[in-house]
Structures are given as C-alpha cells and as structure tokens.
Amino acid sequence: MDRTKPLGKSRNISLINQYANLSEGLQNTVDDRTWKDLELDYIFSFIDRTLTKTGEQYFYKLLQKEQTNSQRELINCIINHYSNKPDQLLKAAQILRKYEKNSTYSLQSFMHLRRYKRAPYWIRILSFSSLSFAFGSLFHTSFILPFIAILLINTAVHYYLKTKINLFHFEFKNIKALYDNYLKLAKLENQDNYLSKNEIAKLKVISKKCFYLSLNIENADELSAAVYYLIEIIKATILYDGLQFNSTIKLIEENIDIIQKTSDYIGISDTSQSLYYLKNYTKGVKPSSSSSKLINIKNAYHPLIENCIVNSISIDGANVIITGGNMSGKTTFLKTIGINIFLAQTINYSFCDYLEIPKIKVISSIASNDNLMQGKSYFMDELERANIIITQINESEQPHLILIDEIFRGTNSQDRIALAASMLLYFNYFNCIVVVTTHDLDTIDLVEGMYDTYYFDNIYQDNQVHFDFIIKRGIQHKTNVLELIKSLNYPSIVIQQTEKFRKIITAHKRKAICNEGFKGNISVLPRSNLGASGQSK
Template sequence: MDKNQVLLTKEKNMKFFMWGFIVLSAFTAYFSYIMGEQLGKQYYYGFILIIPFLFMSFYFRGRMLKYRALYHIKSSWGKKEDRKRNFKDIRKLYEFLCVEESNEFFIDNQTFEDFTLDKVFEVIDRTLSTPGEQILYSMLRNPVFDEDILIRRKQIINFFQNNKDLRDKVQTELYWMGRQRKNTITEFLWGKLPPKSNLKYFFNFMAIIPVILIVMIPFYGGVFGFYLVFVLIINMFINNKFRDQISCHVDSMTYLGSLVNTAKRLGTIDDSLPSYYKDIFVSNTKNIKSSKSAAMVASVEGGDVIVEYLNILFLTKERKFYSVIDELTKYRDELRKVYIAIGELDALISIASYRTGLAYYCEPVLNKQERNMDIINMYHPLIDNPVANSIKIENGGIVLTGSNMSGKSTFLRTLGINALFAQTICTCLSESYTGSYFKILSSISPSDNLLVGKSYYLGEAEAVLRIVKSCNEELPCLCIIDEIFRGTNPIERISASAEILDYLIKHNSLPIVATHDLELTEKVDKRYECYYFTEDVDDEGLKFDYLIRKGVSPTRNAIKLLKYLGYPEEIIKNTNKRVDILFNK
C-alpha cells in the first residue's frame, strides 16, 4: 500500500471514530433521559458523559480533516488541477498592481491572447489559495528585469522541491485557508474602503444603554423592561438600516481573519522556512487583531434566532464591523504585504509541483548583453508529445517561411512562452536557455471588430504600431509577429513589412517574423536570418515533421494541398501555369 492509500485509510478510520462518538453521545443522551424519567433523577448525571464523547468526536474530526488535506496535497503533487477558473476574479490583483506600478512592464492583452496564456496558466496553476492563484497570474503578466528577484524565486522553488516535509506543512495551512468563494478580498485590501465614520461611537452608546437597563430592572421594576423593549426596537431599526452595507463585506472579513491567522501560523511553523517570508509574517501580523473581530462579524452573521436578537440589542455586528475597518485602515500596508507573501509562497510551490510533472526543463541563464537568445530543444507547454526545436540568435532577427500548419505559429508561441517563463517562473521548457532580458510583445492573431467598425488590417496595423513604439527604450524588445499585414494587398504588404522589419532591427529589438511572402526574405536587413518549416503532400495526405530548418522554404505546397483535397484538375493545372508565369517574370 502506497503512502497516499495509507492517508486515505487513516482518514476513513478517523471518520469512523468521529461518527462513533457522535452516535455514542446520542445514545447516552437518550438513555440518560429515559432512565432519569423512569428510574430516578440521578440518571440525569449521565448527560455529563456526553461532554467527553463530543470532545473525542471533535478530536477525531480534526484528525480526519488533517489526513484529508494531506491526501489531497500529496496525491495532486506534480499533476495538473482540472477545475473551473474565474479569470475575472483571478486578474483582480493584477489590475490593481498595474495601476500601482504603472512604470513597470506588463504583458499586454494582445500578447496574452496570442500566447493563449489563460490556457498556459491553467496548466501551471496548482495553487491552493486565492492569494496564490492571483499572484501566479500576476507573475505571468509581469516579466522581471531584476536578477535578485529571479534568484530568490529560483531558491524558493528549489527549496520546496527538496524539502517535502516542510512543503506539506505549508501547503496544509494554505489548504485550510483555501479560496474565497466570491473573491472580494482583493477590493477589500486594494479598493476603496467604506468611509471613516463616527457612527461607531453612536453604536457603542446604543449598546451601553441595554446593559444599564438590564441592571436597573431588579431594583426599579418592570418599567425599565419596557424601556429595554423600546431600545431593542430602535436597535432593530439601526440593524436593518446598516445590514446591506455590512453584509457585503462579511465574506471579505472572514477571509481576512483566515489570512492573518494563516500568516501567524506560518511565521512559527518551522525554523527552516525561508527567513524572507518568515520575517514578513511575524513583523506584519504582531500588532494585528482584526482576525478576532473579523471572525466575530462572521459568527454573528450566521447565529441562531436568540443569538441574533442579542446581537441586535447590543449592535454587536455593527460595532465589530467598524472595529475591523479601523484596524484595516491602520494596518492596510502590512496586510497587503502578508497577502502578497502568502500568494508568492503558494505560487512558487505551484511551480515546484509543475516542474515535477515535466519531461524535462531547465533554469534559464539571463544576461544583460544585447539581444541574444540560445535555446536547445524547447517545446510548448500545451502540446502532448511536442516536437522540440532549437534556435540561436545574436544581435539579429529571424524571418520564418513555410506553408500553413507546418509549425510556424506554434514555434513563435513556443519561443515567446519560454522567454516569458525565463523572466517569471524561472523554468524553461528546454534543455538549456540563455538569453537577454526582454520586453515581450507579439502580433500573432489580431482580430477585426465589426462592433467598433475596425477592419482586420486596421487591427493588424495597430497591433504592430504598439510594438514599433516600444522599441525605442533602454530594454530590448522581443517582437514576435505572424503574417505581418496579411489583411492588405501583396505590393503594399511586402514594402511596408520590409521597412518595419528594418526599423525594428535598428531600434533595440529582436524580431521573430513569420511570413508567406518569400520576396520579403530578399528585402530585409542583412542581420535577419532565414528559417523555414516544410511538409510533404502526397496521395496519403499531409505529412509534417514540425522541425525548423535554416534557409528559405524551397517548396510550394499550397497547390498540392488543393489537389489532395479534390479540387478539379482544370483549376490545379491552370493555377500551376499562373504560378510559373509569375515566378519566371
């Protein structure tokens, strides 16, 4: 029996004992009552036995949940997690950080869509918490240009790959914290808070009055009971008035309490936890008490009828709510640091898990030299049984030729994703990766937009323009373009493309461009090297090997493909004649 099966068996055993003691408590209560009624009141003392029985049931429940968490953590390690993801919620933190850190470079929406990074994220995401998935998403859209940050990320990833016991402890804490169902915690920490109000003093005053009236009733009679009912009615009106304002923040407050408690436990979990995170957890939570108040608001929200009326009488929810808001306002920066640190731990452990399931990978070697890239046997993260390709570029660019479906677009995406991985998760899908620090922009699949009256060509032109505008800055730009200006006529397309490629190569960029226009290979700057993909079309169909080759595509297989699909022989014959005439001019 493997270790995961042992955990599963232990969970089932703990569940059996938990229910056993619950049933034993029920039988004890039943027989104590029956015997007390029929044989004597001394048998009511049997109810006392329920206390240790319930205590034992809670104990075994805790053990059951512990083994359940460990089973989930261990059995899912190194495996893709198939679950539905709400990217609208996941990207909330990224959107706030874009505003806060507006001077930094972020992967824009066009490049994000070109590289299908939503699908890539789903493959690498093995996080257990809301901060974890949000930080991992933000990492993927924020390439790093600081060597020290990348070194620390590599160290943390390697640390958790090699320290299984501590990893299990940390992941257990993250598992208990979990994901917030509605994911409003991000707005709570980065968005606009409810305005500061002096109402808390009024609520405190209205909570003291019932206490005074209750004390006065034994001494001055029922008239004070009437006053107490009158105060209850007033406080019910106050409660209804502020119910919506408070209820919409209950989930966030509950998760905030869980966040702080998790950080406090992680700060003391083990001396071997990297000091960078340990120091953040300890120093930023030592003065925060909002976790208790947040938990109080949550428990008040879910109380029974009697408790609910008591909470209304003493305005417990309202008073605790403003207590949490005051503390959140005071310690907001500390809570943000804690949120990001927990998210980073979760995200980097996720990458350690992702590495475990890969056929092979490498840690990139990045340099400050001008525009260079040397990658051996890289592959795409979304393709099963991928064909690996290698490429080496030094202070130049590449023009790729080849027919449709031969592998050009996949190669572009593979190269772009590996360049992005190098500067984000320190894990490249290749045998080796050496390259410069790049800003990464692409134009692979710009689309037309009929709703705003934008043609395909205009969409292409705008996508390429944003690349051109980004190539005059200090950091080199990796420009990945597929079928430049395919939405216009050949004469203007080739002329404009040649000028743009010459401009890019002169302005601190490394362009990788795919095209069907073989004439373009003759018109571009000499610093461009030509590569191509090819295929074979015969009676059996299309055959691709998806391997990159140096040079210009020597074959014209578009007409062969038409023939294979069954086009009339007349069309095939006349098309070949036209092509021969054009090429012989």
C-alpha cells in the same frame, strides 16, 4: 490532488486576475495583445499547481507584473527549502487546504476598493439611549416604555446592519484564516521573521475582530442556537455589531499593508510549491543570462501541445525571417519562442533543454482580427499594432523581442511586400531582435543580408500533405497550396488554373524586381535619422 501534473480544475480568470488588476504602479511584463497572442491564460492554467485562491491570484500576478527582488529571493528561498526537505510538502499542502476552506477571490477588492459603508454615526446615540433607559428602568417604571420603544428601534437597525455586514462574511473569515495559517507556514518554511512581532500582534487583534464578525448560526445544535439568539438580543439592544464593524474596518484600513503582506506570503508559499512541482516534474531548464544580443534556445517545445516536436535556433546579430507553407509550424514556433522567453523572465524556467537570453521584453503581432463593432479591418488592426511596436521600441532603451506572424497579410501583395520590407529594415536599426514569418519571398529579396532565413518544409505523398515541423536553415521556395487543394479533392480545372496563374504571377513579380534593381541594392537611413513614426527627420 496530484500536483506533479496539471490540476485540471476549472478556473475563472476574471476572478483570478483581480489582484493583478488592482496592483498599481507595477509595470506589465507584456502588453495585453502579446498576452493574448501567446495564449498566456492557457499557459497559466497548465503551469499552475496552486491549492488556494490566494495562491492562484498571486501566481497570475507574478506572470503579469514585474516582481521586486525581495519577492524573487523569497520564492527561490522557499523552493530551495522544499528541494532540501521534500517530505514537508505534504504538511504544507495540508495547511493550504485548511486555509482554502476560508479563502476568497474577493479579499483584494474588499481591501483596496473599499466598497463597504460604515455603520452611521448615530448608532452610538441609539446605543447610549438604550443603555440609559435600561438603567433608568431599574429605578423608575417611567423608563420602561421608552426602553421598549428604543429596543424595538435598535433591533430593527441591528438586523438591517447585520445584512450589510454579512455581505463581507467571507472576507472576514479569510482574514482570520490568513493569520492562523501564516503562522504555521512561516514556521514550517523557516520564515518566522517575514512579519515583525509588532505586525503579528496587530494582525492578531484584527483576526479576533474578524472572527467575531464572521460568526453565524450555521450547523449549530439546539443549545448553541439558544445561546446564540440570547446573545443576539443583547447585541441588538446596544447595536454591538454595528459598533464592532466600524471598529474592525478602521483597524483593517490602518493596517492594510500588514494584511496584504500576510496574504502575499500565503500566495508566495503556494506559488513556490507550485513551481517546485513544475520544475521537478516537467521537462525544462533554468535559463542562462546573455549580456549580448543573443538568443540561443535548444530543443524547445510548446507546453500545451502533446508530443510536440522540439526545435532549436540561435539568433546572434542578425534578425530572422521564417518561410514555409500553410500549417507547416511557423506560428507555433513563434509562440514557442515567445512563451519560453516570457517564462524564463517570470518564473526562471523554460520548456527546453537550454536557453540563453539577454534581459528582453517580448512584444508580438500574431493574432489579428476584423472588428466589425469598431469598424476596423484586419489590415488596420495590423497597422495599429505595428505602430504600437514602433512606439515601444522608440521610447524604451530596453531590448525587445519582436514576433510577427505573416507580416501585413491583410492587404494586397504589392503593398504588403513594400511595407513589410520597409518595416523590417526599420526594426533592424533598433535595439531589438526580430523574428517574423512570411509567405512573400520578394520581401526576403528586399532585406537580403540583414535577416537570417529559416524555413519549415512539407512533402506531398499519397494524396496527403505531410509536415515534419522542424525548422531548417534557408528559404522555402515551394508553396503547398496546390498540394492542399489536391488533398481536399478540388476540381481538376481549379487546380490546373491555380498552377498556371501562379507561374505567371511569379514570373511577373521576379521580372519587376530585377528591372527595378531592388535586390541587394537598398539604401537605408541610420538610426539617428529615424523618427518615432518611422519617417526620416
């Protein structure tokens, strides 16, 4: 398997994200909406070069949840180890592939949700009774019939319990594999002290018990099968499996932190190897830290777009409004910025030539939808999302990067312009960096001087609209609706009327703004007078 490029394997995200979902007490790196806006499941699939299910789950959790300093240090340490000794990557991959044969997505839910039930306490009575009658029958024939009766009962109970125990067959195999392969990986990566000797000793005992419970008759030869069934009769007599299951579960529950720590190491090792390949075989850079409200990104590209046009932007002090025609690249640029800054703060790597950022939390409103099942309109969805953003920046001292695509596009132009301008002014007085796209030039007039302006351009040539997808300083005053409908061969009367009405509407709106004296003459409240709901106190 070539780990220098995306693996192309199918992934079941609902299984992969189980570990992240079960990780209580850890803060999310971004909220669910931002995760979907930036299509981070697809980003994960692109950057993931892990070989095991445990590695997949850990890598996904690394992206979703805030890491501890010790986890970051261990990942960096292992990456540096393989950077210095790349010849050991093949051996590490062999260990992981061997482990993967017994790896399962369900180990985390097995340990943390505890959906198993222990064998009932009265099996001890049946086990003791069976031994007593067996011993008594050696001395008196009157014990033989009771022994046969209890043997039949115990056999039925044994196979009933065995069906329940076998539900966790793969989890027991996984725990055994954790122990075996942790020792090999830790030694290879010079991390022998990750687990203490006492922890390893406890894990060894659990591993042996799990190995016993994971045994079955699959692929056995005739002699082995005969021995197996003979042993089954003995085990059924004393209900050994049920007693062993209870003993093993008790040990697992008492030492769950050790098992989790071992599982994490396998995940960290696999993830670190994945990141090694990503950072050495893709075009990208390690980000630099900025202590100020500065984002400087050079030649950034979207990793999922083949032959993507690179773009650069420096945001220092002022926030940003981006204009441009339909399909000109505005939304892709927003996602490119968001994805690269997100990755910079989770895996310490970005798809660009240079990135300088402060520690900042990304939050977005890019993909809004009508929800007929909930009776929610497109515009209501936008309003609710904006309110969530307002709440977050009010309740947190941490800087935020706010990405909004075509702000309030779901309502009429008058309300959209008024509300959008008000929101942008409101954001301007918080500890955040705002990058927003819009088609409304009037919105820009209302926040003039407070937002830097950028645009994406297009040209109409040979009855086709062409885009260069390069961001430029300034404002895009022209639209491309006429060019697009011309390229689709709309009826000429529709094209002519569209052009006529557009001129009338534009002239009317400009006149209204000038008459009201809005442009460059907006009074704003200082932050101390801004309430959490956006209302003045």
